[in-house]
Amino acid sequence: MSTNLTKHNFTVTRERREEVNGQKGMVLWFTGLSGSGKSTIANALDDELNKLGKKTYILDGDNIRMGLNKDLSFSAEDRKENIRRISEVAKLFADSGTIVLTAFISPYISDRQAARDLIGDDFSEVFVDADIEECIKRDPKGLYKKALAGEIKGFTGIDAPYEKPTQAEIIIKDLSISESVESLLKYIN
Amino acid sequence: MSTNLTKHNFTVTRERREEVNGQKGMVLWFTGLSGSGKSTIANALDDELNKLGKKTYILDGDNIRMGLNKDLSFSAEDRKENIRRISEVAKLFADSGTIVLTAFISPYISDRQAARDLIGDDFSEVFVDADIEECIKRDPKGLYKKALAGEIKGFTGIDAPYEKPTQAEIIIKDLSISESVESLLKYIN
Numbered sequence: 001m002s003t004n005l006t007k008h009n010f011t012v013t014r015e016r017r018e019e020v021n022g023q024k025g026m027v028l029w030f031t032g033l034s035g036s037g038k039s040t041i042a043n044a045l046d047d048e049l050n051k052l053g054k055k056t057y058i059l060d061g062d063n064i065r066m067g068l069n070k071d072l073s074f075s076a077e078d079r080k081e082n083i084r085r086i087s088e089v090a091k092l093f094a095d096s097g098t099i100v101l102t103a104f105i106s107p108y109i110s111d112r113q114a115a116r117d118l119i120g121d122d123f124s125e126v127f128v129d130a131d132i133e134e135c136i137k138r139d140p141k142g143l144y145k146k147a148l149a150g151e152i153k154g155f156t157g158i159d160a161p162y163e164k165p166t167q168a169e170i171i172i173k174d175l176s177i178s179e180s181v182e183s184l185l186k187y188i189n
Numbered sequence: 190m191s192t193n194l195t196k197h198n199f200t201v202t203r204e205r206r207e208e209v210n211g212q213k214g215m216v217l218w219f220t221g222l223s224g225s226g227k228s229t230i231a232n233a234l235d236d237e238l239n240k241l242g243k244k245t246y247i248l249d250g251d252n253i254r255m256g257l258n259k260d261l262s263f264s265a266e267d268r269k270e271n272i273r274r275i276s277e278v279a280k281l282f283a284d285s286g287t288i289v290l291t292a293f294i295s296p297y298i299s300d301r302q303a304a305r306d307l308i309g310d311d312f313s314e315v316f317v318d319a320d321i322e323e324c325i326k327r328d329p330k331g332l333y334k335k336a337l338a339g340e341i342k343g344f345t346g347i348d349a350p351y352e353k354p355t356q357a358e359i360i361i362k363d364l365s366i367s368e369s370v371e372s373l374l375k376y377i378n
Contacts, residue, residue, distance in 0.1 A: 010247060011236040020242055047200040053209055055244065057285040058199060068277035088257035089278055096246040098285060 017097040021055050025094035027119050028184070030103045031112060031165060032128030033157050034143055035135035041128060041172060041180045042101040048181055049099060049188075057093055059086060060103040074154050080111055087115040094122040099188070107156045109163040126184070127168035132157045206286040210244050214283035216308050217373070220295045220354060221317035222346050223332055224324035230317060230361060230369045231290040237370055238288060238377075246282055248275055249292040263343050269300055276304040283311040288377070296345045298352040315373070316357035321346045 018024055028045075030038040042058055049056045065072075069085055072078040083106055093100040106112050116123045135157065136144045147155035154160045165171075170187055172180045207213055217234075219227040231247055238245045254261075258274055261267040272295055282289040295301050305312045324346065325333045336344035343349045354360075359376055361369045 011232055012239045012245065012247075016239050017244070017246070020239060020244060043200055050201045050205050050209055055209060055286070056201065056206070057281070058201075059281070062199075063281060063284070067280065068274060085257060085274075089281065091256065092246070092248070092252060092278065093282075093285070095252070096282070096287060097244070098287075 014095055014097065017095075021097040023054055023097065023099065025097045025099065026122050026124065026188070027090045027094050027100045027102065028124050028126050028170075028188075029090070029106070029112065029115060030101065030126045030128055031106045031168075033130060033132060033135045033162055034105055034155075035138045035140055036128040036130035037172075037177070037180075038103040038105075038128045041177060041184075042103045044177050044181050045184050046101060048185060054099055055097065056099045056101065058101045058103060059090060059093075064089075064104075076108075079108070080114075083108075083111040083115060084118075087118045090115075091119050091122070094119065105156050105162070107160065107162045109166070112165065124169040124187070125165055125167070126170045126172065127165040128180075129164075129171055129173040132162075203284055203286065206284075210286040212243055212286065212288065214286045214288065215311045215313065215377070216279045216283050216289045216291065217313050217315050217359075217377075218279070218295070218301065218304060218308075219290065219292045219315045219317055220301060220357075222319060222321060222324045222351055223294055223344075224327045224329055225317040225319035226361070226366070226369075227292040227294075227317045230366060230373075231292045233366050233370050234373050235290060237374060243288055244286065245288045245290065247290045247292060248279060248282075253278075253293075265297075268297070269303075272297075272300040272304060273307075276307045279304075280308050280311070283308065294345050294351070296349065296351040298355070301354065313358040313376070314354055314356070315359045315361065316354045317369075318353075318360055318362040321351075 030042050032038050039060055046056050046058055064086055069082050072082050086102060086104060090100045090102055112125060139145055143152060146152045147158040156162050219231050221227050228249055235245050235247055253275055258271050261271050275291055275293060279289045279291055301314060328334055332341060335341045336347040345351050
């Protein structure tokens with residue numbers, strides 16, 4: 001397939017980009033149930049980092065599922081391809097010297113492991129650990145209600161599995177948003 | 190497909206990212222034959238921009254065809270999907286406040302138009318206009334030789350078409366590398 005590909009050597013290295021940016025590129029990979037607070041915490045962290053002059057970017061359903069991955073469904077196979085593409089894009093952003101926050105349920109251990117393998121040392125897994133009962137109670141988007149009524153099929157935590165991380169670098173549990181941000185900022189520094 | 194997608198409002202806007210970066214995000218979309226000098230010129234421009242403290246990133250075959258798009262062939266259909274995904278990723282980088290340089294042959298007018306439509310005002314087309322005879326003579330990767338010998342099929346300019354831009358913002362023709370960079374820097378500023 002790739003017979004006419006060759007490798008260029010670019011003059012501007014990652015190191016030179018990071019020097020201009022005054023920071024190291026990295027990927028904070030948020031995972032957790034729908035309604036666990038992934039996007040809320042990533043958003044609050046993003047706000048703080050921006051105030052500190054850091055170059056950040058959030059990848060989430062809004063800018064990925066409606067764009068790059070709009071051809072993908074929520075089947076297990078397409079979820080896998082979804083996570084693969086997100087991993088590749090996150091890797092590019094880290095290589096550009098950006099602090100990338102990804103906020104996707106990413107329910108399968110194998111997919112997250114593939115992301116970890118691809119991204120390498122720049123990858124940190126952030127498990128936003130909330131009980132399914134609590135998420136159902138919150139139900140900020142009304143999705144659990146629909147899933148429990150059978151109107152949405154294959155919904156994580158209802159009729160599709162969520163496989164908890166076993167090696168997350170950071171676990172957020174029973175913390176307020178500001179406490180979560182504080183602990184993440186400590187980890188980044 | 191997308192029944193369980195909702196729109197978040199992020200606290201950190203593009204404007205706040207651009208303020209931290211001290212620049213506007215944009216996409217310079219290089220197009221031209223293999224061997225026309227797209228990557229060479231993009232690379233030299235990247236070098237200059239980095240020295241000026243600008244946040245830049247190059248998307249090209251190296252980091253896209255071997256990563257995000259490694260599942261795609263060089264058929265017309267897969268070339269289209271290749272360009273679609275590159276457009277989506279370039280759009281994300283521009284949204285992050287980065288100056289993105291894309292260096293792909295991107296031979297079809299319709300695909301480049303789709304990129305322009307998707308990316309909007311941030312999109313500028315840079316046509317690196319070199320004669321096919323000159324490219325064959327240069328043949329820096331030895332690919333034309335293989336294509337002319339029939340060892341590579343569907344090679345742009347040999348047995349696959351290159352559709353010249355009709356509305357490029359910038360045309361690079363008969364310029365040295367440093368002259369090309371100078372004219373591009375003028376355009377950016």
